[in-house]
Amino acid sequence: MQKGRLEAFSDGVLAIVITIMVxxxxVPHGDELSDLKPLIPILLSYILSFIYIGIYWNNHHHMLHTVKHVSGSILWANLHLLFWLSLIPFVTGWLGENHFASLPMALYGIILLMSAIAYFILQRIIIKAQGKESILAKAIGKDLKGNLSPIFYILGILASFYKPWIAGIFYILVALMWLIPDPRIERTLRESHKN
Amino acid sequence: MQKGRLEAFSDGVLAIVITIMVxxxxVPHGDELSDLKPLIPILLSYILSFIYIGIYWNNHHHMLHTVKHVSGSILWANLHLLFWLSLIPFVTGWLGENHFASLPMALYGIILLMSAIAYFILQRIIIKAQGKESILAKAIGKDLKGNLSPIFYILGILASFYKPWIAGIFYILVALMWLIPDPRIERTLRESHKN
Amino acid sequence: MQKGRLEAFSDGVLAIVITIMVxxxxVPHGDELSDLKPLIPILLSYILSFIYIGIYWNNHHHMLHTVKHVSGSILWANLHLLFWLSLIPFVTGWLGENHFASLPMALYGIILLMSAIAYFILQRIIIKAQGKESILAKAIGKDLKGNLSPIFYILGILASFYKPWIAGIFYILVALMWLIPDPRIERTLRESHKN
Amino acid sequence: MQKGRLEAFSDGVLAIVITIMVxxxxVPHGDELSDLKPLIPILLSYILSFIYIGIYWNNHHHMLHTVKHVSGSILWANLHLLFWLSLIPFVTGWLGENHFASLPMALYGIILLMSAIAYFILQRIIIKAQGKESILAKAIGKDLKGNLSPIFYILGILASFYKPWIAGIFYILVALMWLIPDPRIERTLRESHKN
Incomplete structure (x- = not known):
């Protein structure tokens, strides 16, 4: 199985997911400023989800960079990840429509959590396929971000029933954490090229 | 005709089909758990269709792997397949909207059956173009799965007018049958590379 | 300018156009056969448009195959073509919604005509850029199909105000004419490879 | 990071943005000419936005042509640009729906302005990464168009509260300015290939 087509298909799905959210x-019927006001929470949730899909696309790209042979299990673990990410437009719309109410906020966190788990499974399968000298395993190292994210999601899900805005802070924190460029994989890759 | 652009176009269509189903x-207007309840059948039918498109994308990829020259008939047989697959979001929505009623369940099976027939036609045309030493013909062999699928679809279509859930079981069985990784084509390909 | 990205962008737009028509x-609210009946004209117009986009994608591919350098004018002539093709989902929907009434039938023909003109302009620009020894000019030759199509579209547009179904026959005839595989470009290409 | 996947993802998003605007x-319910009349402003705003996305795709392509290594900051500056461009279907729809009223006209200009700023940031980051001998910096030169565009957008935004059609003229002027083929980058590229 060629890696190129897996990447192209994933890119296609992610490009569509990020765009259909819009x-x-x-489009409101009126042409006054007050007609735009109800769209503000929808726009805010769109921005957050846009960043999340951007992060996933970026990390997905780096991870697949270390893959040589695409097996059937990698393929389905990848589709499993795309499945959860494909639900983000729905929860984003629900979140914005209901002005960050408790349940939509919690469901948003659940979809993020499921995506993170699907990403983790894909990572495990790739590492297992690469064996002991796995370049991906080296690149990830202790994976502080990867371990913190699900904890923050769970805290956010729990917080959303108490004060939804606290959940929002947790989700924004995770996004910011990943937005900071991650030099680990690139560095490890560069070193492995040297040897 | 280059194979690359046929693959890219097919990937694009399948990526859009799998994503627009969502x-x-x-998005429900309310923010309570009861507002999500009517979405459960829609989500379930989405999951089943997502897996089916995934299976088609996967098998399509493997099949085209054996193709070298893309003729006009391969191109149109491929578009014919994409046509039936493009109707899956519609029947998926109808199925979910009507809580797995008889007629939507039957139509879902009919679209699956037509897709399978279109896939079979495409396979025949490729094998014919490859001649006696067809690598695809070898790879498929007796093609148990390919022969069982249409029978299960037909049984499902018939069953949907009696008890729709029996049809559902048939459609899920076919999906599970294909989800189990199929080592035939990959193995045959590997052997042909050796010689 | 690389040809690859022009092809990829065109493939993307065409893949989306062909899919969003669906x-x-x-999705009808009821689950009976009578609920599907109003969808029949929509499905029929979808099939016709699907075939037209397939034809354009196919011919576009063959035409670009002969291009080496993509200039700014080729790029914009290509976008001009994509613009008219992007309106096909709209006229297809209008046609199906109004059961092949006169005006939608005429507008459908107008969009097909404008697409054909845009295609012709793109062809001219490519041939001009290739100079006297244009491989595309040779491949097209007398271009019977290319000359007949706009005449049939115009006849269809005129007929749609008299009897819409006559217009439909004209549009179907053009589609059938192009569906028959066109060995000219491929043959000329093969010969040019020999020399 | 490979440039190819960044280009493919950007192409995908732009192809979707340009197509979902449609x-x-x-689709109107009636089949008479009067039913099409309210669609004229929507079609006009669609044409303008189609041209703008076409211009961005074209310039984006030329700019990335000069890039060799894609860093994290280039990647996020690119996503930032795609974010603003992804809002164009929304403002296009609002503009057409309200027959070019003041506020939609101003918001249209604001999104164009933000896209231009995002493009400028991306350009700066690429030039900085390329260092003193930046091929992109040479290609852009004094960048008259790039400097005039934001001024025209701001004039348009201001004018939209006075006479919306004046804003329209400013936006059309910028589009025309960029439609005229820009030989600078291609020429500089060609010269750099010679040396």
Whole structure:
């Protein structure tokens, strides 16, 4: 199985997911500033989800960079990840529509958590396939970010029933954590090229 | 004709098909758990269709792997397959909207059956073009799965007018049958590389 | 300018155009056969448009195959073509919604005509850029199909105000004419490879 | 990081953005000419936005042509640009829906301005990464168009509260300015290939 087509398909799905979210921002009928006001929470949730899909696309790219042979299990673990990410437009729309109410906030966190778990499974399968000298395992190292993210998601899910805005802070924190460029994989790759 | 562009176009269509299905999961206005309840059948039908598109993408990829020259008939047989697959979001939405009623269940099976027939036609045309030493013909062999699938679809279509859930079981069985990784083509390919 | 990215972008737009048309087939609320009946004209117009986009994608591919350097004018002539093709989902939806009434039928023909003109302009620009020894000019030759199509479209547009179904026959005839595989470009290409 | 996947992802997003705008042209229920009349402003705004996305795709392509190594900051500056461009279908729909009223006209200009700023940031980051001998810096030169565009957008935004059609003229002027083929980058590239 060629890696190129897996990447192309994933890129296609992620490009569509990131773009169809904008269809949730329904064009208002009026032409006044007050007509735009109800769209603000929808826009805010769109921005957050846009960043999340961007992060996943970026990390996905780096991870696949270390893959040589695509097996059937990698393929399905990848589709499993795309499945959860494909639900992000739905929860984003629900979140914005309901002005960050408790349940939509919790469901948003659950979809993020499931995506993180799907990403983790894909990572495990790739590392297992690469064997002991796995370049990906080296690149990830202790994976502080990867371990912190699900904890923050769970805290966010729990917090959303108490004060939804606390959940929002948790989700924003995880996004910021990943936005900071991660030099680990690139560095390890560069070193492995040297040897 | 280059194979690359046929693959890219097919990947694009399949990526869009798999993603726009999510647009059928309409964002509910309320923010309570009861507002999500009517979405459960829509989500379930989405999951089944997502797996089916994944299977088609996977098998399509393997099949085209054996193709060298893309003729006009391969191109149109491929578009014919994409046509039936493009109707899956519609029947998926209808199925979920009507809580797995008889007629939607039957139509779902009919679209699956037509897709399988279109896939079979494409396979025949490729094998014919490859001649006696067809690598694809060898790879498929007796093609138990390929022969069982249409029978299960037909049984499902018939069953849907009696008890729709029996049809559901048939459609899930076919999906599970294909989800189990198929080492035939990969093995045959590997052997042909050796010689 | 690299040809690859022009092809990829065109493939992307065409893949989306061919797929979003299916969104016009709105999921009916009922689950009976009578609920599907109003969808028949929408499905029929979808099939015709699907074939037209398939033809354009196919011919576009063959035409670009002869291009080496993509200039700014080729790029914009290509976008001009994509613009008219992007309106096909709209006219397809309007045609199906109004059961092949006169005006939608005429507008459908107008969009097909404008697409054909845009295609012709793109062809001219490519041939001009290739100079006297243009491989594309040779491949097209007398271009019977290319000359007949706009005449049939115009006849269809005129006929649609008299009897819409006559217009439909003209549009179907053009589609059938192009569906028959066109060995000219491939043959000329093969010969040019020999020399 | 490979440039190819960044280009493919950007192409995908732009192809979707340019195509989903057409979904804003809702299919009218009637089949008479008067039913099409309210769609004229929507079609006009669609044409303008189609040209803008075409210009961005074209310039984006030329700019990335000079890039060799894609860093994390280039990647996020690129996503930032795609974010603003992804909002164009929304403002296009709002503009057409309200027949070019003041506020939609101003917001259209604001999104164009933000896209231009995002493009400028991406350009700066690429030039900085290329160092003193930046091929992109040479290619852009004094960048008259790049400097005039934001001024025209701001004039348009201001004018939209006075006479919206003046804003329209400013936006059309910028589009025309960029439509005229820009030989600078290609020429500089060609010269750098010679040396």
């Amino acid at each position: 269809l949730e921002i329904k | 647009l059928e999961i309409k | 969104l016009e087939i709105k | 979904l804003e042209i809702k």
